[in-house]
Amino acid sequence: MQNIWVHPRGARYLPMSEDIVPKIQDLLRFCHSKRVPVFYLHTTKRRDLADVGVFADIKPQTHDPDDEWSNFEGTIGAEFYEPIKPAADDLTVKKFRYSGFYGTQLENLLRAMGRDTIAIAGVATNVCCDSTARDGAMRDFRVLFLSDCNASFTREEQEATLNNFNKHFGVVMDSKALTAKLQELE
Amino acid sequence: MQNIWVHPRGARYLPMSEDIVPKIQDLLRFCHSKRVPVFYLHTTKRRDLADVGVFADIKPQTHDPDDEWSNFEGTIGAEFYEPIKPAADDLTVKKFRYSGFYGTQLENLLRAMGRDTIAIAGVATNVCCDSTARDGAMRDFRVLFLSDCNASFTREEQEATLNNFNKHFGVVMDSKALTAKLQELE
C-alpha cells in the first residue's frame, strides 16, 4: 500500500484503510514465519503523463503532476506506507494500471514459484484489488479475497465488491480463516 | 447475448435482461444505419471442461456438461438469443473468460479498425460486462458503459457496478445519450 491511498495526507486517502493495517501486519508476520511468498504491487506514473493513457481524463484529480502526494515516480505519495513495506525476501512488482496482472511479470513470478493460489490484501477493494483478483481468476489462479485486509472508500462499495467476487470469481474469507487453513495444511 | 443468460429457459437466466432487449435492438439499428461497427462476444466452454480452469469449482452450477441450457459448445444455451443476433457485417469474437479482451482478438480488431472508443451492452453488468469494460479501459480505450443496455441479477448489483465504473474506469451513459452524441459528431 502506498501513501497516496493510506497516508492521511495522501491525495486519495481512504480513511477505512486504517482498520486493515494491523490485520495486514499480522498476516505478513504469519506469511514470513511460514515462508509464504509475499508480493507487493507498486503503481507509479510518469510526471509527463506519458504512461497514464485515458485515465488523465477519467480521473483528473490524481493526475496533477505537481502533487507530491499522488503517486508520481519519485514522490512521497508513491512510496510504500511506512508501517507496511517490503521485507528483505518479499517481491515487488511494478504495475501501471489497476490490475497487477496487466503488463507486469506477476504471472511469471507466481508460475515460476509453483503457486496456484493468491490472497488479495490492500486498497482499494473495488478498484485495484478487485481488478487484480478478477484477472488472477481468469488466469486460473485460485483467488482468496480477504475481507478484513482490503479497504474501500465506503462500506457499500466494500460489500458490493466482496459479494460480487464471492459469487462469480473466487472465495471471500477473512485473514483468520486463511491462516487457520494454511496451518491445517502443514 | 446468449440463451444461457437471456432466454427464460437459460441455466443462468436474468429476468432483468428483458428490459434491455428493445433498447439494444434500437441501438443496433442505429449502429447499422451509421456504419458503427458492432461486435458480438460469444462465450462457450468444452463439455470435457478442459477449458474452464478454476471456474468448474467456483461455479459448479454452470458446469454440468449435460445441461443443454448452459453454454457448452454446440448447445442451445450457447446460441445467441434469437431477437439479438449478429447481422451480416457484425463481427463475432469468441471468448472463454469473463473479459472479452482476455485471450481474444478483440483488441487487434478494434485497433485495425482505428477505433478508440467502445460502448458496452449485454449481460451480466457486474460480471462479463464490467470485466470487459475494465479491461478496455486498462488498454486505453474510452469505455462507455450503457446503463439501459446492461442487465444484472439484482438492482443493487446494477447500481454498484455502474457507480464504481463511472468513478474509476470510464463513463456511464444511457443509449439515448450515446446516439445523440454520435449524431452530433457527424
Added chain:
Amino acid sequence: MQNIWVHPRGARYLPMSEDIVPKIQDLLRFCHSKRVPVFYLHTTKRRDLADVGVFADIKPQTHDPDDEWSNFEGTIGAEFYEPIKPAADDLTVKKFRYSGFYGTQLENLLRAMGRDTIAIAGVATNVCCDSTARDGAMRDFRVLFLSDCNASFTREEQEATLNNFNKHFGVVMDSKALTAKLQELE
C-alpha cells in the same frame, strides 16, 4: 497443419512439409497411446480482412479474399490437411497471428491440464512454429522444438531457426528422442 501450407495446391505450399507428415503421424499415434494431450492450432482470417491488421500489406500474396487455397474462414485452404487432423480427444485452438499464445486460450488450457512442457510440430518452422515456441518459453514452458516434425521453405531457414532456438529459447530434439524420453519417464 492446414491445406494452405501442406496441400500441394495450397497458396503457400511448402514442399518440405511432405517429409514431416509421416513423422507427425507416428508421433500422434504415440501421444494418443500414452494419453499425452495433443493441441491443434488453427489459423483463419476473415474475407473482409477485418482481422488481418498490418499483414494485408506485409504479405499481400496470402490476402486475396477470392483465393480458396489461402486460409480464409470456410475455405478448403483453411481446413486441416486430411492426413493429419484432430482425433476425438485432441484440442483445437483458434489463432489469428503467428504465435499460438497470442490472443488465444492456449496458455489457460495448458495450465488447467497441469502441463509445463510443450513439443512443437508443424509449419513453417521459421514463422508460426518459432513464434509459438518463443512465446511458450517466455511464459515459462519448457519448449521442445522437434527437428524432424517442423518444415520450412528452405534448408537454410530450417537450420537457422533450429540453431537459434536451441541456443536461446529451449531444446531442439527429434521425435525419436522425445518418445524415448517419454517412455523412460513412465
Added chain:
Amino acid sequence: MQNIWVHPRGARYLPMSEDIVPKIQDLLRFCHSKRVPVFYLHTTKRRDLADVGVFADIKPQTHDPDDEWSNFEGTIGAEFYEPIKPAADDLTVKKFRYSGFYGTQLENLLRAMGRDTIAIAGVATNVCCDSTARDGAMRDFRVLFLSDCNASFTREEQEATLNNFNKHFGVVMDSKALTAKLQELE
C-alpha cells in the same frame, strides 16, 4: 543497450555491437532533433533468480548471481552502455523476457502517444530484437528492423534474422533509409 552485451567486459559481449554504436548515436540525434519518441528497453533479473523462470536452466551461463557483468539488478552489467543511454525525454521500459512487449507497458505507451510504427535497434538481432519486432507486428504495429543498428553474434545469424523478418513480419531497412523517409514525411 546494456553492458552485459555491449561492454567488452560484459558476460555476453557481442563484438559486432561495436559497429552499430555510431549508427545508433546518429539515429538518436536525428530522433531527438525531430521529436521522434525514443524508447529504451531495460532487462534485469533478480539475484535470487525468482523471475528468470525456465531460462536459468536453458542459459546457465548468464545466471550466475555473483557475476557483476551479467544483468542482475543493481550490477554494472545491467547498466546502460555509457555511450548510448537515455536522454531526459526518452522513455525507459523495464522488461524481463526477450520481447519488449511481453509483460510490459510498451504497447500502452505507444498507443497513448498515437504511434503505429516502430523501428528496432539494439542487440541481439536474433534474440531480443527479433522477439520484440515479431511481437510488435502481431500487435499490428508497422515494424522497421534496422539492418545497420542491430548486432548479432555471427554474420549468419544476422542475415538469417533479417531475411526472415523481411519476408514474414515487417520491413528491413537501414537507418539512412529511415531518416530519409522521416524527412520526406515532414
